[in-house]
Amino acid sequence: xxxxxxxxxxxxxxxxxxxxxxxxxxxxxxxxxxxxxxxxxxxxxxxxxxxxxxxxxxxxxxxxxxxxxxxxxxxxxxxxxxxxxxxxxxxxxxxxxxxxxxxxxxxxxxxxxxxxxxxxxxxxxxxxxxxxxxxxxxxxxxxxxxxxxxxxxxxxxxxxxxxxxxxxxxxxxxxxxxxxxxxxxxxxxxxxxxxxxxxxxxxxxxxxxxxxxxxxxxxxxxxxxxxxxxxxxxxxxxxxxxxxxxxxxxxxxxxxxxxxxxxxxxxxxxxxxxxxxxxxxxxxxxxxxxxxxxxxxxxxxxxxxxxxxxxxxxxxxxxxxxxxxxxxxxxxxxxxxxxxxx
Amino acid sequence: xxxxxxxxxxxxxxxxxxxxxxxxxxxxxxxxxxxxxxxxxxxxxxxxxxxxxxxxxxxxxxxxxxxxxxxxxxxxxxxxxxxxxxxxxxxxxxxxxxxxxxxxxxxxxxxxxxxxxxxxxxxxxxxxxxxxxxxxxxxxxxxxxxxxxxxxxxxxxxxxxxxxxxxxxxxxxxxxxxxxxxxxxxxxxxxxxxxxxxxxxxxxxxxxxxxxxxxxxxxxxxxxxxxxxxxxxxxxxxxxxxxxxxxxxxxxxxxxxxxxxxxxxxxxxxxxxxxxxxxxxxxxxxxxxxxxxxxxxxxxxxxxxxxxxxxxxxxxxxxxxxxxxxxxxxxxxxxxxxx
Numbered sequence: 001x002x003x004x005x006x007x008x009x010x011x012x013x014x015x016x017x018x019x020x021x022x023x024x025x026x027x028x029x030x031x032x033x034x035x036x037x038x039x040x041x042x043x044x045x046x047x048x049x050x051x052x053x054x055x056x057x058x059x060x061x062x063x064x065x066x067x068x069x070x071x072x073x074x075x076x077x078x079x080x081x082x083x084x085x086x087x088x089x090x091x092x093x094x095x096x097x098x099x100x101x102x103x104x105x106x107x108x109x110x111x112x113x114x115x116x117x118x119x120x121x122x123x124x125x126x127x128x129x130x131x132x133x134x135x136x137x138x139x140x141x142x143x144x145x146x147x148x149x150x151x152x153x154x155x156x157x158x159x160x161x162x163x164x165x166x167x168x169x170x171x172x173x174x175x176x177x178x179x180x181x182x183x184x185x186x187x188x189x190x191x192x193x194x195x196x197x198x199x200x201x202x203x204x205x206x207x208x209x210x211x212x213x214x215x216x217x218x219x220x221x222x223x224x225x226x227x228x229x230x231x232x233x234x235x236x237x238x239x240x241x242x243x244x245x246x247x248x249x250x251x252x253x254x255x256x257x258x259x260x261x262x263x264x265x266x267x268x269x270x271x272x273x274x275x276x277x278x279x280x281x282x283x284x285x286x287x288x289x290x291x292x293x294x295x296x297x298x299x300x301x302x303x304x305x306x307x308x309x310x311x312x313x314x315x316x317x318x319x320x321x322x323x324x325x326x327x328x329x330x331x332x333x334x335x336x337x338x339x340x341x342x
Numbered sequence: 343x344x345x346x347x348x349x350x351x352x353x354x355x356x357x358x359x360x361x362x363x364x365x366x367x368x369x370x371x372x373x374x375x376x377x378x379x380x381x382x383x384x385x386x387x388x389x390x391x392x393x394x395x396x397x398x399x400x401x402x403x404x405x406x407x408x409x410x411x412x413x414x415x416x417x418x419x420x421x422x423x424x425x426x427x428x429x430x431x432x433x434x435x436x437x438x439x440x441x442x443x444x445x446x447x448x449x450x451x452x453x454x455x456x457x458x459x460x461x462x463x464x465x466x467x468x469x470x471x472x473x474x475x476x477x478x479x480x481x482x483x484x485x486x487x488x489x490x491x492x493x494x495x496x497x498x499x500x501x502x503x504x505x506x507x508x509x510x511x512x513x514x515x516x517x518x519x520x521x522x523x524x525x526x527x528x529x530x531x532x533x534x535x536x537x538x539x540x541x542x543x544x545x546x547x548x549x550x551x552x553x554x555x556x557x558x559x560x561x562x563x564x565x566x567x568x569x570x571x572x573x574x575x576x577x578x579x580x581x582x583x584x585x586x587x588x589x590x591x592x593x594x595x596x597x598x599x600x601x602x603x604x605x606x607x608x609x610x611x612x613x614x615x616x617x618x619x620x621x622x623x624x625x626x627x628x629x630x631x632x633x634x635x636x637x638x639x640x641x642x643x644x645x646x647x648x649x650x651x652x653x654x655x656x657x658x659x660x661x662x663x664x665x666x667x668x669x670x671x672x673x674x675x676x677x678x679x680x681x
Binding site for chain 1: 535558597600
């Protein structure tokens with residue numbers, strides 16, 4: 001496997017206007033601050049965190065939907081921030097985006113055929129008939145009826161719309177797809193269908209995913225490696241298994257313990273680490289470690305010194321002065337058994 | 343636990359729309375006792391919220407129409423109560439928390455004023471006393487600087503704080519029943535954990551019965567004594583939390599549980615989703631509403647509408663085959679309990 005994407009010291013600050021009488025740009029929202037990670041070809045990197053942690057901003061910076069303030073984004077070794085004109089357009093074919101809201105991300109006045117073929121039109125690929133055939137082929141791949149090509153988005157359910165968004169993202173044979181909360185608007189049974197579809201497509205087309213979500217179970221299910229973010233900072237980065245069985249960062253630990261598991265006996269026996277208070281404002285983030293205001297093990301140094309993201313175990317990075325593993329019992333599962341049919 | 347607080351009896355709420363009759367709630371029955379928590383689980387459009395709104399008499403009629411059934415609060419029929427009587431109960435004896443704390447708080451009134459309002463209306467307090475009580479309530483739900491925060495407007499609160507304020511408002515009059523409609527869905531997990539813990543604490547202190555409407559089986563596993571699983575407006579399974587989680591007896595419940603990615607289990611690989619999508623409530627399939635998506639469906643399922651049948655004490659399922667001893671789910675998910 002080779003490296004497809006490398007993000008180095010990515011920083012995005014949004015300036016905020018202040019003052020009611022004389023508006024001026026003063027402070028800024030530090031949405032993403034010095035975030036670095038790499039994604040291998042064919043793997044899925046999960047970006048997880050609560051609202052306002054900067055995971056979506058990171059995703060949008062990666063494909064230059066928004067311009068980063070600082071840092072480098074290397075796609076196949078080339079800095080995409082330097083891309084202009086033709087280069088940028090070529091890059092856009094390689095990297096696609098699946099949006100969270102299946103209702104807002106499809107133009108209600110376009111038919112499904114127009115929506116899904118638009119990438120081909122923009123990039124001037126193929127003739128009209130070829131495009132049509134290709135749209136039908138991809139609708140079929142994502143599990144929709146190709147005959148619905150002339151229907152409008154409102155005629156589809158949420159899960160089907162998300163499939164339309166996926167088909168649109170696939171049209172240009174991209175290498176990288178940023179999935180921004182692709183299943184969070186869907187019901188559980190539909191969510192599982194879309195997750196399975198994303199898995200199948202990855203195998204079939206050799207896709208690389210950056211999968212952004214707040215649902216830890218979903219992220220665990222789909223990701224090879226996972227990055228945990230908090231208030232614009234990367235807190236922990238490791239392969240999914242060591243993160244879920246032995247998280248090092250107190251934030252990851254409390255995040256994992258906060259998700260209720262659907263098993264009453266187990267859930268009621270679990271120790272929850274309840275964090276106090278809310279996430280502080282990213283306009284004026286806490287000094288030192290940004291998590292120190294809510295951290296159950298914070299000491300003096302945490303408010304003074306920013307902890308570096310360091311290797312705490314092979315391939316396992318954590319940004320905490322006092323990083324220590326907190327083993328979580330995870331039950332191994334027997335192989336799925338074929339259901340008994342009556 | 344003693345004393346039946348609420349009894350829902352074969353409730354049917356239909357909506358008469360231009361597109362046809364929407365059978366939003368189609369035969370729901372259950373009882374709720376003092377201090378108990380009932381989890382109502384189902385996907386969107388399964389009728390879980392409309393059931394709650396109906397018992398609060400908050401469904402606009404028309405287009406809504408109660409086709410049959412009734413809801414009894416302490417033995418008295420809610421659906422045939424006079425308007426002023428239900429207004430005395432609503433917000434006082436039965437309170438509700440909604441999913442979206444932004445749209446359920448009034449943006450042009452201060453938080454303290456909104457919290458005081460039920461006290462003035464139901465308890466006859468003066469505005470001054472009620473607003474002082476509102477500050478105490480905010481403190482009780484863990485809002486820092488409650489006195490100054492009471493003078494804030496909803497937009498100055500974060501999502502978690504707004505939901506806390508909603509809970510404070512719902513609990514202001516010490517209700518007998520708290521209906522929580524997806525109270526944590528819009529919140530982050532660490533805030534969800536805070537809110538759930540808060541609700542549990544308050545329940546222990548006040549003995550309020552809770553109806554927890556959610557799609558999150560994890561939340562139900564955490565808080566509920568009893569669980570009702572709904573599909574297409576009908577209850578498909580009802581039982582204690584243990585019964586429903588460890589011995590589910592309806593293929594839809596099986597499907598729901600197998601659809602969930604589980605962070606507490608190491609299995610990777612494909613999930614087993616339920617095929618297809620939930621039916622339109624205008625055009626509910628004949629027979630068992632779940633049959634087009636059910637991997638076990640037989641011909642009889644297309645024609646016969648299964649009743650909720652008691653299988654053992656407290657546990658019932660609306661599947662024609664639920665009683666068969668060889669009708670078992672070999673699940674991919676272990677039960678976490680040694681049998």
